[in-house]
Amino acid sequence: MLKVWGRKNSMNVQKVMWALAELGLPNERIDAGGAFGQTKDPQYLAINPNALVPTLVDGDFTLWESNSIVRYLAARHDDNRRLEPADLQVRARAQMWMDWQLSVLQPSQRDLFWGLIRTAPDKRVAAAIDASRAKNTNAMAMLDAQLARTTYVAGDAFTYGDIPVAINAYRYWALVPDHPPLPHARRWYDTIAARPAFAAHVSAVPLS
Ligand SMILES: N[C@@H](CCC(=O)N[C@@H](CS)C(=O)NCC(=O)O)C(=O)O
Known part of the structure; x- marks a missing residue:
């Protein structure tokens, strides 16, 4: 197992x-x-x-x-390729968004998450939280621009490329309730949030 x-x-x-x-x-x-x-x-x-x-x-x-x-x-472990695109260019794009999540999206959210979720109010460093919120919003705007062009990050179908990015998106909506309009990212996220596997392992777990 x-x-x-x-x-x-x-x-x-x-x-x-x-x-x-x-x-x-x-x-x-x-x-x-x-x-x-x-x-x-x-x-x-x-x-x-x-x-x-x-x-x-x-x-x-x-x-x-x-x-x-x-x-x-x-x-x-999946002969049916439910997460990995068969087309090499679509697969490369899915992997690109996974790399972007690790190198840009997640680092942009780190101080915001740690500041608001893992630090007592009297110990928070407002400047670090504000800078992280701004960087994270810029990254989300970039994601929104992509999702204006494609249904999912790598194209028309859900792939493993959506998984890391959607978890940061879930956290973004919770950490930045007064965010600027991101209609395409929100449309994409709402589709993802309806997936039972996402609900079971991501949105059902409170941020802590
Ligand atoms: N790039 C690594 C990062 C792993 C990482 O930072 N994990 C965190 C939890 S999200 C961790 O282990 N923190 C220390 C701990 O939980 O004790 C990955 O994607 O697996």
Whole structure:
């Protein structure tokens, strides 16, 4: 059985759990990271030297980096290609948006999330939160422009490219209620939010 190490309120663990649910793959999730600890234990470091979650264990094979895990699951465990596009250019675009999520979208949201969700009100640094909100809004505007042209990030169909980006979008709506109009991103997000696998592993888990 596939095993996933990681707490369920981690957005990077959520990517993996959401993908597993989309693919209907039985799995076992083991709490680790945050208050659950374990990530600095020698046996965990042996499978993930970053001491971060998630980590996937598939028999003798282990893998870390959430987006890589999502791509692996789709390529290795789904002959029907429900998440991985067969067309190489569409696949490359889906992977591009996953890379963008890691390199631009998530870093832009980090201080906003940590400031508002994980820091007591009297300890918050307003300047850092404001700067993060502005950067995150710029990134969301870029996503909105793409979604004015395509139904999903990589084209007409839902792909693994949508998974990491949609989790940051979910957080953006919660963290920036007074955001500028982003009608295309909102239309896309509302379609995604109706997916049972997203509801089970992302929107049902309160931000913490
Ligand atoms: N780029 C890595 C980032 C992993 C990461 O930062 N994980 C966070 C949770 S979202 C973590 O492990 N934090 C420390 C902890 O939970 O103990 C990935 O996508 O897997």
